Amino acid sequence: MEPSRVKATVTSLRSVEFGVADLDRSRAFYEDVWRLVPVAHADGAAYFRGSGGEHHIVVLRAADEPGLLQATFAARDRIAVDALYDQIARAGGTPIGQPGPLDAPGAGYGFAFDDPEGRRFAIASDIATLPDEGSPEDRPVKLSHLVINAADADRSTAFFREALGFRLRDQTARMDFLGCNPDHHTVAIVRAGNVSLNHTAFEVPDLDSLMRGSARIRRAGHALEWGIGRHGPGSNVFAYFCDPSELAIEYTTGIQQVDDRTYRPGGPSDWRPPIAGNPDYWGFAAPPSERFERASSGRHRERAGAG
Numbered sequence: 001m002e003p004s005r006v007k008a009t010v011t012s013l014r015s016v017e018f019g020v021a022d023l024d025r026s027r028a029f030y031e032d033v034w035r036l037v038p039v040a041h042a043d044g045a046a047y048f049r050g051s052g053g054e055h056h057i058v059v060l061r062a063a064d065e066p067g068l069l070q071a072t073f074a075a076r077d078r079i080a081v082d083a084l085y086d087q088i089a090r091a092g093g094t095p096i097g098q099p100g101p102l103d104a105p106g107a108g109y110g111f112a113f114d115d116p117e118g119r120r121f122a123i124a125s126d127i128a129t130l131p132d133e134g135s136p137e138d139r140p141v142k143l144s145h146l147v148i149n150a151a152d153a154d155r156s157t158a159f160f161r162e163a164l165g166f167r168l169r170d171q172t173a174r175m176d177f178l179g180c181n182p183d184h185h186t187v188a189i190v191r192a193g194n195v196s197l198n199h200t201a202f203e204v205p206d207l208d209s210l211m212r213g214s215a216r217i218r219r220a221g222h223a224l225e226w227g228i229g230r231h232g233p234g235s236n237v238f239a240y241f242c243d244p245s246e247l248a249i250e251y252t253t254g255i256q257q258v259d260d261r262t263y264r265p266g267g268p269s270d271w272r273p274p275i276a277g278n279p280d281y282w283g284f285a286a287p288p289s290e291r292f293e294r295a296s297s298g299r300h301r302e303r304a305g306a307g
């Protein structure tokens with residue numbers, strides 16, 4: 001049963017910070033091929049925006065082991081940041097210091113924390129916004145969702161709900177889909193048996209953008225690793241690629257908009273693809289490539305869950 005007190009909730013996924021093998025190569029890819037726009041370079045990291053108003057949505061930093069270094073969620077204001085700080089600590093997360101002014105590009109107010117499986121996240125409000133550039137066809141607007149592999153998915157899902165106010169929107173045999181705003185899911189958690197990044201999805205404006213963008217990426221020499229297809233939960237259209245550090249990334253569009261008052265989450269028996277064994281609900285896409293399976297499974301950079 002849900003506790004009766006009002007939960008503090010995050011409101012969106014602002015940005016992800018990737019550790020990358022070759023910073024110059026990844027910078028060129030995310031600017032020229034993936035079509036983000038550089039906005040800052042600070043403390044050895046490169047910051048990129050989408051066409052929406054978020055100051056930055058991707059941070060790239062050189063790292064020995066590529067992967068997700070941190071993901072930052074938005075909170076409405078400083079009061080919400082402070083409330084989330086308390087809620088995270090109560091739910092078994094480990095805050096890193098106290099909420100306070102941030103000093104990265106875009107600044108704002110917030111704090112970082114580790115979740116119970118040892119992933120690093122941050123909460124931030126009051127980050128500078130940039131002029132919304134509308135929805136140019138060939139550029140990602142914002143982050144859509146983050147999918148993480150979990151050693152103990154039940155534990156991680158419970159933490160995201162209790163600590164960050166996420167709502168369980170759907171559950172399949174393999175994944176829990178969690179939302180924090182009308183987008184069907186902003187985080188999904190995979191019963192993977194290891195703690196790692198599965199993939200990061202970028203929202204593009206519409207189907208033409210997804211098709212033309214995917215064609216452009218392919219012309220630049222990057223294979224389409226899975227797609228074009230339509231997911232079941234969330235009903236979004238997908239096209240998956242691998243970045244130069246073998247991180248799995250997705251262009252997506254048309255994610256279902258959900259009203260928590262009326263939406264009824266489905267369970268594993270509700271989510272069987274129309275064509276058995278093909279997770280593309282159109283039944284059009286071939287199975288994910290072996291390269292994509294490797295990149296998204298975390299198996300090649302496996303580490304045990306904390307605790």
Ligand SMILES: [Fe+2]
Pocket residue numbers: 145147199201250252
């Ligand atoms: Fe996705």
